[in-house]
Amino acid sequence: MKTKFYYLNIISDPCNLNLTLNGFPLEKSVITYHYNNLFILNEYLVGKNNNLTIEIKFDPNDNLASINTFRLSGTLKLFFEGEVVTPEDGKIIPLKRLSSKEKIETQSIGFGEENINKEEKKIIIKYNFDNEDYNYSHLFWGNSVDIDNDQLIKYAEKIIKLFNSKDAVGFYAEYRNKVSDMAASRGKALKDIEPFLMEQIETAMKQGLSIIPKNISVTSWCNSRIFELHIPPDESLIITEEDKDGMNFELPIFVTLINGKIKIIR
Numbered sequence: 001m002k003t004k005f006y007y008l009n010i011i012s013d014p015c016n017l018n019l020t021l022n023g024f025p026l027e028k029s030v031i032t033y034h035y036n037n038l039f040i041l042n043e044y045l046v047g048k049n050n051n052l053t054i055e056i057k058f059d060p061n062d063n064l065a066s067i068n069t070f071r072l073s074g075t076l077k078l079f080f081e082g083e084v085v086t087p088e089d090g091k092i093i094p095l096k097r098l099s100s101k102e103k104i105e106t107q108s109i110g111f112g113e114e115n116i117n118k119e120e121k122k123i124i125i126k127y128n129f130d131n132e133d134y135n136y137s138h139l140f141w142g143n144s145v146d147i148d149n150d151q152l153i154k155y156a157e158k159i160i161k162l163f164n165s166k167d168a169v170g171f172y173a174e175y176r177n178k179v180s181d182m183a184a185s186r187g188k189a190l191k192d193i194e195p196f197l198m199e200q201i202e203t204a205m206k207q208g209l210s211i212i213p214k215n216i217s218v219t220s221w222c223n224s225r226i227f228e229l230h231i232p233p234d235e236s237l238i239i240t241e242e243d244k245d246g247m248n249f250e251l252p253i254f255v256t257l258i259n260g261k262i263k264i265i266r
Contacts, residue, residue: 003081003187004133006041007090008052010074016057022046022140023222024254024266028234038085041076042185043266047135052076052095052127073112076129081187098126134185139265144224145257152255155262156216156229156237159253163238166205172198177263204240204249211240221254226265229253 010019010027012035019027021044027037056072077090095111111127162171172179172194179197183190217232229237230253238251254266 005079007077008039008041011036012072013070018055020053022051042134043181045131045134046137046140048130050129054125056123093129095127095129098128140222149218152218152227153216160211164211168202175264177258177265226254226256
């Protein structure tokens, strides 16, 4: 059976855009020009009742500040392995618009929020949808996970040390849970993608680039079940200095408890 891929396409005018799926951050961007982005959702799905939240804030200094209206649109589509992903193709997944009281208000083939008044400053739009193929609700839903903030900072320092000491095996051991879910959600065996990912990590380490020590911050998501380890305000924890070509290696780090131990899961 061919693997299914769920793609979310978002098109937006300039704004501050926060996009979460089941409480997990897909996008946190200050959009200064026209925005058109595509997200693979497989490893963020929870079976039935997936919750997509779009939060829009307006900056009075953006490039289109003189225009009072704002346009946002998007679609959720299902593609099968091997299909070419284009705006015209794919099976549209219905989205259920939720009211402010979290009740289903309307159902549509996509969403188009034309002519939003920018004077509202901040707008939150919520949608709900089902899928029958992927369910990671054990990660995203449930009671909060109790991890001391100091423990999370120490773990972040451990990850940075593993990278800077070029310990690819040790680094991958912390990263393996994420890779396992990534493989399963793409119809691959873990053993088939491990060599490629190990090579990527080793290549980044062999380039001699190091992570410059900075203050580490912790942000909780999914009802404090998942914790983002990052450099404030919004820089990934794993981000190296630039090489001679101006390129660097960057890797966001999201962790939780797995069998009582902090591990990277997204």
